[in-house]
Amino acid sequence: MEVIIKATQEEACRLGARIVAEVVRTRPHPVLGLATGSSPLPLYRELVRLHREEGLSFAHATTFNLDEYVGLDPAHPGSFRTCMEENLFRHIDLPRDRAHLPDGLAKDIPAHCAEYERMIAAAGGIDLQLLGIGSDGHLAFNEPSSSFRSRTRIKTLWTETRRANAGPFGSPEQVPHHCLTMGLGTIMEARRCLLLGFGRGKAQAIRDMVEGPVTASCPASLLQFHEHTIVLVDEEAGSLLQHRDYYREVYAGKPDWQRWE
Ligand code: GLP
Numbered sequence: 001m002e003v004i005i006k007a008t009q010e011e012a013c014r015l016g017a018r019i020v021a022e023v024v025r026t027r028p029h030p031v032l033g034l035a036t037g038s039s040p041l042p043l044y045r046e047l048v049r050l051h052r053e054e055g056l057s058f059a060h061a062t063t064f065n066l067d068e069y070v071g072l073d074p075a076h077p078g079s080f081r082t083c084m085e086e087n088l089f090r091h092i093d094l095p096r097d098r099a100h101l102p103d104g105l106a107k108d109i110p111a112h113c114a115e116y117e118r119m120i121a122a123a124g125g126i127d128l129q130l131l132g133i134g135s136d137g138h139l140a141f142n143e144p145s146s147s148f149r150s151r152t153r154i155k156t157l158w159t160e161t162r163r164a165n166a167g168p169f170g171s172p173e174q175v176p177h178h179c180l181t182m183g184l185g186t187i188m189e190a191r192r193c194l195l196l197g198f199g200r201g202k203a204q205a206i207r208d209m210v211e212g213p214v215t216a217s218c219p220a221s222l223l224q225f226h227e228h229t230i231v232l233v234d235e236e237a238g239s240l241l242q243h244r245d246y247y248r249e250v251y252a253g254k255p256d257w258q259r260w261e
Helices: 009-026 041-054 080-087 109-122 159-164 184-188 200-211 219-225 244-252
Strands: 002-006 031-034 062-065 067-069 128-131 153-156 178-181 192-197 229-234
Touching: 002 009, 002 244, 009 031, 009 041, 009 128, 009 192, 009 229, 041 080, 062 109, 067 080, 109 153, 109 178, 184 219, 192 200, 192 219, 200 219, 200 229
Parallel strands: 002 229, 031 062, 031 128, 128 192, 192 229
Antiparallel strands: 067 178, 153 178
């Protein structure tokens, strides 16, 4: 894992956007795994700016989002489709028929989940997967105890997760109880992962993920086995990392050809 500690979320997301932009510019048919939640929003704003001001084009890109609620109309203000439309899709030139999210209204959920996996494989696999992290260490909606080999499937959301995601729903009771989410096995197949974590509320989860034992009790800790994961945090989220001085030293000493800034 490469841990990069930036002063603020804004600064970290500017760097994160450069990492995404490099993939978009260098791959003939880039495949991006996208995440919702509040963590990536400044990164999406920066991608929109790069599109408008620096000609970054998503015309040849394909995207797959991590997750979606079950039973929610895609046009609902709380759906992840709406979140992506408002924060990214409608501001860039990504062809809409290549912007995929799991379909929370699918009639045959197991068949739809299997099809989602097939679509990812048919696109050539995910080049770069964006990830946030839950305060309990969840990745996408893979709550603690999720199987390390899990694939896209239906999951039940923990009350705490429903509370954390209540914003656009008005109250936690309105948040659906179920979701469709890529599995940990799906995420682990992405060629690169870029995980974002910000604020004091994520500090323990970041510590557990990076420096704790690999355990299904902290699903994100599985990324210790991933070949190429970058963890981008702000000072607060990185505050409990025991080896933070080492991570800073590594980043400061990075050769120029490995830098994005
Ligand atoms: C939700 C999403 C996750 C996200 C997490 C953290 O549970 N399904 O993908 O990482 O929230 O969200 P936030 O970035 O708002 O803290």
